[in-house]
Amino acid sequence: MPELPEVESVRTGLEKLIKGKKITNAKVLWPRIIAEPNRIEDFEQRIVGQTIHSIDRRGKFLIFHLSKDVLISHLRMEGKYRIEKKEVPFSKHTHVILELDEEAELRYLDVRKFGRMSLIEHSELENHPSLKKLGPEPIEEGLLIEPFQLNLKKRKKSIKAVLLDQTIVAGIGNIYADEILYEASIHPERYADSLKVEEVQTLRTAILDVMRKAVAAGGTTIRTYQNAFGETGAYQAQLNVYGRSGLNCRRCGNTIEKIKVAQRGTHFCPVCQD
Numbered sequence: 001m002p003e004l005p006e007v008e009s010v011r012t013g014l015e016k017l018i019k020g021k022k023i024t025n026a027k028v029l030w031p032r033i034i035a036e037p038n039r040i041e042d043f044e045q046r047i048v049g050q051t052i053h054s055i056d057r058r059g060k061f062l063i064f065h066l067s068k069d070v071l072i073s074h075l076r077m078e079g080k081y082r083i084e085k086k087e088v089p090f091s092k093h094t095h096v097i098l099e100l101d102e103e104a105e106l107r108y109l110d111v112r113k114f115g116r117m118s119l120i121e122h123s124e125l126e127n128h129p130s131l132k133k134l135g136p137e138p139i140e141e142g143l144l145i146e147p148f149q150l151n152l153k154k155r156k157k158s159i160k161a162v163l164l165d166q167t168i169v170a171g172i173g174n175i176y177a178d179e180i181l182y183e184a185s186i187h188p189e190r191y192a193d194s195l196k197v198e199e200v201q202t203l204r205t206a207i208l209d210v211m212r213k214a215v216a217a218g219g220t221t222i223r224t225y226q227n228a229f230g231e232t233g234a235y236q237a238q239l240n241v242y243g244r245s246g247l248n249c250r251r252c253g254n255t256i257e258k259i260k261v262a263q264r265g266t267h268f269c270p271v272c273q274d
């Protein structure tokens, strides 16, 4: 599943390629991708004629600012955007086609069909249910230490589960949760409310560092992820625990283990993260 760094890479790619373009036709081939409006015909009619002014991101959500409306898009497991010439045949995994300036097409592909799009009015954006409960972005000025500490104190569950909770910090998924906890030398099964003040500070720094480096690397490519240019990310070369079970810890030489925490495969070093 794409996490914040991968979605950010998709965002910057799309912005370079389609900013300023006008949507001249729209076709939805798999209706369930469209969460709002209810009727697919309404989506198709409303979006045609609108220009793509900019593309933002919040957590793992892409936010297309159009001339009249806003399109919120969540890629979930396997959603992808592709820009193709109109004459290029589309694959069976293509579910939404937006024609741009009567020349190219922005195509949404999704093998698992879990991704969702909502076309809403600008005024609805701030209070939209998908975005309203999101926690802060994992950046210096977003993730403030005091509210973060308070949130952890209130949670009697594993720190891994809490990092995956989008209401605490937005954008972290399974890969980066493991990398962050390794960086902070915290065992993934530790209860969030048991962390000492210094540990919370170390954890916050690890969140900021890991996410900044992963964004700079264009995200992590495991299996199929590519950005809108068809480029892959490069952060997989920097992974310390994710996908490395059975290999040696780069810090202490011990064997990286894989266990289940919060129903997710979790990688850690039993020595460094004691």
Ligand SMILES: [Zn+2]
Pocket (backbone or CB within 6 Å): 249, 250, 251, 252, 253, 254, 269, 270, 271, 272, 273
């Ligand atoms: Zn180690």
